[in-house]
Amino acid sequence: MANSRYQVVIVGGGPVGVALAVELGLRGVNCALVERRLEPQRIPKGQNLTQRSMEHLYAWGIADEVRASRMLPPEYPMSGIVAYRDLSSDYWYAPPLREIVNAYYFQQNERLPQYLVEYVLRKKLAQLQNVESRFGWLAESVEQDASDARVAIVREGGGEREVLPADYVVGCDGGHSIVRRQIGIERSSSDFDQLMVLALFRSKELHEKLKRFPPRSTYRVLHPDLKGYWQFFGRVDVGESWFFHSPVPPNTTRDNYDFRGLLRRAAGFDFACAFDYVGFWDLRIEVAEKYQAGRVFIAGDAAHSHPPYGGYGLNNGLDDVANLGWKLAAKLQGWGSDSLLRSYSEERQPIFVETGRDFIEAGIERDAAFLARYSPEKDRVEFERAWKDQQGAAAPRVLTYEPHYEGSPIVFGPPGGASSARGSHTFTARAGHHLPSQLLSSGRNVFEELGPYFTLLAFDAEDRGVSAFAEATKRLDIPLKVVRDSHADGRKAYQAKFILVRPDRYVAWIGDSAPVDVPAVVSKVAGQPAAR
Numbered sequence: 001m002a003n004s005r006y007q008v009v010i011v012g013g014g015p016v017g018v019a020l021a022v023e024l025g026l027r028g029v030n031c032a033l034v035e036r037r038l039e040p041q042r043i044p045k046g047q048n049l050t051q052r053s054m055e056h057l058y059a060w061g062i063a064d065e066v067r068a069s070r071m072l073p074p075e076y077p078m079s080g081i082v083a084y085r086d087l088s089s090d091y092w093y094a095p096p097l098r099e100i101v102n103a104y105y106f107q108q109n110e111r112l113p114q115y116l117v118e119y120v121l122r123k124k125l126a127q128l129q130n131v132e133s134r135f136g137w138l139a140e141s142v143e144q145d146a147s148d149a150r151v152a153i154v155r156e157g158g159g160e161r162e163v164l165p166a167d168y169v170v171g172c173d174g175g176h177s178i179v180r181r182q183i184g185i186e187r188s189s190s191d192f193d194q195l196m197v198l199a200l201f202r203s204k205e206l207h208e209k210l211k212r213f214p215p216r217s218t219y220r221v222l223h224p225d226l227k228g229y230w231q232f233f234g235r236v237d238v239g240e241s242w243f244f245h246s247p248v249p250p251n252t253t254r255d256n257y258d259f260r261g262l263l264r265r266a267a268g269f270d271f272a273c274a275f276d277y278v279g280f281w282d283l284r285i286e287v288a289e290k291y292q293a294g295r296v297f298i299a300g301d302a303a304h305s306h307p308p309y310g311g312y313g314l315n316n317g318l319d320d321v322a323n324l325g326w327k328l329a330a331k332l333q334g335w336g337s338d339s340l341l342r343s344y345s346e347e348r349q350p351i352f353v354e355t356g357r358d359f360i361e362a363g364i365e366r367d368a369a370f371l372a373r374y375s376p377e378k379d380r381v382e383f384e385r386a387w388k389d390q391q392g393a394a395a396p397r398v399l400t401y402e403p404h405y406e407g408s409p410i411v412f413g414p415p416g417g418a419s420s421a422r423g424s425h426t427f428t429a430r431a432g433h434h435l436p437s438q439l440l441s442s443g444r445n446v447f448e449e450l451g452p453y454f455t456l457l458a459f460d461a462e463d464r465g466v467s468a469f470a471e472a473t474k475r476l477d478i479p480l481k482v483v484r485d486s487h488a489d490g491r492k493a494y495q496a497k498f499i500l501v502r503p504d505r506y507v508a509w510i511g512d513s514a515p516v517d518v519p520a521v522v523s524k525v526a527g528q529p530a531a532r
Contacts, residue, residue, distance in 0.1 A: 004165075005148075005165045005166065006030055006031060006032045006132075006164060006165070006166040006167075007024075007029050007030045007031065007166060007167050007168070007328075007332050008024055008029055008030075008031045008032075008166055008167065008168050008169070008170060008328060008332075009031070009032045009033075009034065009149070009151045009164045009166040009168075009169045009170075010024075010031060010032070010033045010034065010169075010170050010172055011034050011139040011142070011151060011169065011170070011171050011172065011173045011178070011179050012034070012035060012171060012172035012173030012174060012177070012179075012300070012302065013033050013034065013035025013037070013133070013135065013172075014035075014040075014118065014172065014174065014300070014301075015114055015117055015118045015121060015314060015317070015318075016172045016299055016300030016301070016314070016317035016318065016320065016321060017033060017035065017170075017172030017173070017300070018033065018035075018118060018121040018122055018125055019056070019060070019121055019317075019318055019321045020170060020172060020299065020321045020324070020325060021033045021125055021128075021131045021133075022060050022121060022124050022125055022128065022131075023056075023060065023321050023322065023325035023326075024131070024325055024328060024329060025125070025128035025130050025131040026060060026061075026128070026452075027325065027326065027329035027452070028130065028329070028333075029130065029328065029329050029332055030130050030131075031130065031131045031132070032131075032132045032133075032134060032164050032166070033125070033131060033132070033133050033134060033135075034134045034137050034138070034139050034151065034153050034164070035133075035134065035135050035136075035137070036136070036137065036138045036156055037135070038135050038136050040114075040115040040118040040119060040122070041115060042113075042115050043113075043114075043115065043198070043200070043277070043279075044113035044114070044115070044200065044234070044236045044241075044243050045113070045114050045198075045243075045308055047111050047112065047113060047114070047217075047234060047311065048078060048098070048109065048110075048111055048311030048315070049066075049109060049110040049111070049112070049117070049311075049314070049315065050098060050109055050311070050315045051098070051101065051102060051104075051105030051106075051107055051108060051109050052105065052315065052318075052319060052322075052434065052505075053109075053110075053314070053315045053318045053319075054066075054105075054107030054108065054109065054110055055105060055106050055107045055447065055505060056318050056319075056321070056322045057107075057117075058106065058107055058447070059322075059505075060121075060124060061124065062120050062121070062123075062124050063107060065120050065123075066110065066112070066116075066117055066120050067110055069112055069116040069117070069119070069120060070110065070111065070112045070116075071112055071113070071116070071236060071237045071238075072111055072112070072217060072235060072237065072238055073238060075215050076111075076215045076216065076217050076235065076238060077099060077215070077216065077217065078097055078098060078099055078109055078110075078111050078217060079094065079095060079096055079097040079098075079099065079216060079217070079218075080094070080095075080097070080216045080217055080218030080219055080220055080234075081093075081094050081213050081216050081218070081219045081220065082094075082095060082220045082222065082391075082394075083219065083220070083221050083222070084221075084222055084376075084387065085221070085222070085223055085224065085268070086221055086223070086265065086266055086267060086268030087210065087219055087221060087233070087266065087267045087268050087269075088267065088268030088269050089268065091376070091383075091384075091387055092213070093387075093390075093391040093394075094213070094214055094216060095391060095394030095395065096394070096395050096398070097394070097398055098398060100395055100398055100399070101398065101399065101425050103437070104425045104426075104427065104434075104436050104437060105434075105436075105437050106437045106445050106446075106447035106448075111217055113236065114314055117314075134153065136155060136156045137153045137154065137155055137156065138153060138154055138155075138156060139151050139152070139153050139173065139178055139179065140152045140153065140154050140161075140178075141178075141182060142169055142171070142178070142179050142182045142183060142296060143182075144169070144183070144294050144295045144296055148165050148166060148167060148295070149165070149166050149167070149168060149169040149294075149295040149296055150163050150164065150165050150166070151163070151164045151166070151169055152164075167295065167332065168295050168296070168297065168328060168332075169295065169296045169297070170296075170297045170298070170299055170324070170328075171183075171296065171297070171298040171299070171302045172298075172299050172300045172302060172317075173302055174300070174301045174302060174305075175286065175301045175302070175305035177298060177301075177302035179296060179298060179302060180288060180298050180302050180303075183293040183294070183296045184293065185288050185289060185290060185291075185293055185298065186288070186289045187286045187287060187288050187289065188286070188287055188289065189284055189285065189286045190284060190285040190286075190356065190357075190361055191282070191283075191284040192229075192283040192284060192364070193283075194229060194247050194282070194283040195247070195248055195249070195250050195252060195280055195281075195282060195283075196229075196245055196246065196247055196248065196280065196281050196282070196283050196307070197244075197245065197246055197247075197248045197252065197257075197259070197262075197278065197279070197280055198243065198244070198245055198277075198278070198279045198280070198281060199243065199244045199246075199259055199263070199275060199277065199278050199279075200236075200241070200242070200243050200244075200275070200276040200277040200278075201241075201242055201243075201244065201263070201273045201274060201275045201276060202240045202241055202242070202273065202274045202276065203240065203242060203271055203272060203273035203274070204239060204240050205271040205272050205273075206233075206242065206267065206271045206273065207238070207239050207240065209267070209269060209271060217234065217235050218232065218233065218234045218235070219232070219233040219234075220232050220233075221233075221266050222367055222370075222371060223266075223371075224371045224372075224375060226247055226371075227364075227368045227371075228363075228364040228365060228366070228367035228368030228369075228370075228371060229247045229283065229364065230245060230246075230367075231244075231245070231246040231247075231266040232244065232245040232246070233266070233267075244263060244266070245308065246262055246266060247283075248262070248280075252280070254278045259275065259278060260273065281307075283307050284305075284306075284307070285305070285306045285307070285356035285357075285360055285361060286304065286305045286306075287303070287304045287349070287352050287353050287356055288302075288303045288304065288349070289349075290345045290349060291303050291320075291344060291345035291348055291349055292341065292342065292344060292345045297324060297341075297344065297345075299317060299320035299321060299324060300313075300314075300316075300317030300320060300321075301313060301317065303320065303348070303349075303352070304316060304352035304355075304356070306352075306355075306356055306360055307360065312352075312355050312359070312360065316351070316352055316355065319348070319351075319403065320344075320348055322504040322505075323344055323347060323348055323504050324344045324348075325504075326453065326502070326503035326504060327340050327341055327343065327344055327527075328341070330453075330526065334477065335476060335477040335478050335479075335526060335528075336526060336527060336528075337526070337527040337528050337529075338527075339409070339410075339527035339528075340410065340526060340527025340528075341527075342527075343408055343409055343410045343527060346407075346408060346409060346419070347405045347408045347419050350407070350418070350419045350420060350421075351403045351419060351420070351421050352421075354420055354421035354422060355401075355403075355421045358421060358422060359397075359401060359421065370386065370390060373386075374386045374387070399424065399425055400422055400423070400424065401421060401422070401423075402421075402422070402423030402424055402425055402433070402434070403420070403421045403423070403434075404419065404420060404423045404430075404432050404433045404434070404506075405419045405432040405433075405506060406418060406419060406420070406430075406431070406432035406433070407419040407420075407432070408432055409524075409527075410508070410524060410525050410526070410527050411431050411432045411502075411506070411507070411508050411509070411525065412431045412508065412509045412510075412521070412524070412525075413431050413432040414431075417432060419432070427490070427493035427494065428493065428494065428495045429494040429495065429496050429499045429507050429510050430507060430510070431507050431508060431509055431510055432506065432507065433506065433507055434505060434506055434507075435447075435450075435499070435501050435505050435506065435507055436493070436494070438490045438491050438493065438494065439489070439490055440483075440485050440491070441485050441486055441488070441489070442485075446483070447505070449481075449483045450481070450483070450501060450505065451479065451480070451481025452479070452503060453478070453479035453480065453481075453503050454473065454478060454479060454480045454481070454500060454501065454502060454503065454508070454525070455480070455481045455482075455483055455500075455501040456469050456470075456480060456481070456482045456483070456498065456499070456500055456501075457483050457485075457494075457498070457499040457500075457501060458482060458483065458484045458485075458497070458498060459484075459485055459486060459487035459491050459494070459496075459497045459498075459499075460485075460486055460487040460488075460497055461484070461487075461497045461498050461513075461514075462513060462514065464514065465498060465513060465514025465518075466482055466484070466514075468514050468518040469482070469498075469500070469514065469518055469522065470482060471518075472518045472519040472521075472522040473522055475519070476519070476522060476523065476526065476528060478522060478526050494510075496510040496511060496512060497511070497512045497513070498510065498511045498512065498513070498514065500521070500525065502525065508525040509521055509525060
């Protein structure tokens with residue numbers, strides 16, 4: 001039976017919306033989830049799950065089930081092949097990608113189609129009695145005032161209508177978000193004015209012919225005529241099923257273009273194939289100017305949309321969820337604040353601005369510049385030297401993608417710090433950064449001991465300081481778990497005896513001794529006014 005009022009209404013039940021419903025449901029928040037589709041769309045996009053995404057899935061209790069849903073065997077790693085001109089080329093390399101930073105995280109990265117992740121999330125959602133799922137319903141309008149927000153919904157196909165009142169609304173309804181449009185949030189855009197095709201096809205022959213390469217999940221073609229835009233083959237399984245992205249002319253339709261010829265040109269050889277789906281998308285990057293307007297928030301593609309280069313979309317959406325979920329719960333439970341809610345936009349929006357500009361767009365420009373300058377026909381020696389340099393630069397670029405919140409108003413970041421997608425991977429604990437993975441003396445990973453809200457890691461730390469944190473958080477009704485251990489073994493790498501960890505596994509504050517004013521520290525990380 002429908003509730004008369006909800007704490008949060010989530011519009012959009014793709015993986016980001018369902019993940020937010022799970023995150024909030026596990027935190028005891030009463031929610032409604034509105035989604036038009038009855039079943040996940042079986043398009044194999046969003047294939048790469050980062051280590052952070054897998055940590056979120058672990059926190060929701062479904063990491064093992066997600067991994068068990070994988071279609072590719074472990075011997076097919078996340079990384080891929082990069083080839084010059086086509087897949088028959090003598091010039092190719094197999095760069096290491098996100099797996100090279102696995103050691104810094106509690107969970108390793110994973111690869112499987114987004115819809116399989118969504119199935120697991122929906123199964124978890126069904127177990128949460130405080131979340132009401134409205135599959136088969138559409139949101140028509142969103143309104144808000146000082147006291148609440150309201151979402152008018154209609155059942156798919158017309159007819160039945162309802163209005164869902166709530167304390168807060170979150171739009172997870174994709175790149176064409178009705179929530180974003182109705183609350184008046186603008187987006188900036190980098191439009192490459194390039195139409196792309198997504199083709200799903202089956203071909204056992206392609207699988208056999210690509211055995212010239214070591215086992216890999218993806219195959220990217222850099223062709224001199226394509227201005228740095230990718231042609232991209234990806235495995236859905238091993239043996240037959242594939243997806244393929246490529247630039248196509250602006251007037252291309254399903255009926256007026258030779259897609260088999262396109263596949264064969266990108267492969268560099270002929271092979272038999274059968275198409276299951278052909279669709280199109282526009283190559284552009286769009287980022288909302290802010291992620292909140294009053295009682296309404298946006299997350300996932302509603303806040304930031306991008307080409308499927310590098311797997312940034314779903315992963316950034318799940319990071320949005322982990323960031324926003326605990327803050328909404330804290331506010332609704334009475335110990336969070338409006339300042340805490342504002343920090344969601346302040347922390348997350350700069351991340352995707354830089355992700356789009358410095359990683360996606362810059363990558364296209366970098367490949368275009370390489371292809372314009374070097375070719376084996378012009379100067380083979382120069383090309384081979386540059387190709388080797390291109391290969392060597394792949395791993396360092398992976399190491400520099402480390403989103404952090406150094407500039408956040410609710411962390412004790414360095415002077416002049418700014419929230420950024422650019423950073424470095426280190427085992428040193430740093431305020432505003434993801435907590436690095438380490439083993440405790442018990443043999444358990446520190447992530448297995450983190451509490452659902454704030455956790456104070458105390459390594460050979462003074463009892464007086466631990467007590468001061470416990471008393472300050474109790475007085476402010478902020479949930480805190482204390483984890484004590486020795487400052488030895490790998491934990492020395494943290495270079496801090498006290499580490500205050502947020503619910504989203506980011507570090508809020510570090511020190512070798514308790515601060516002079518513990519209540520002030522605790523108040524700041526919860527977005528509360530300074531304690532007196």
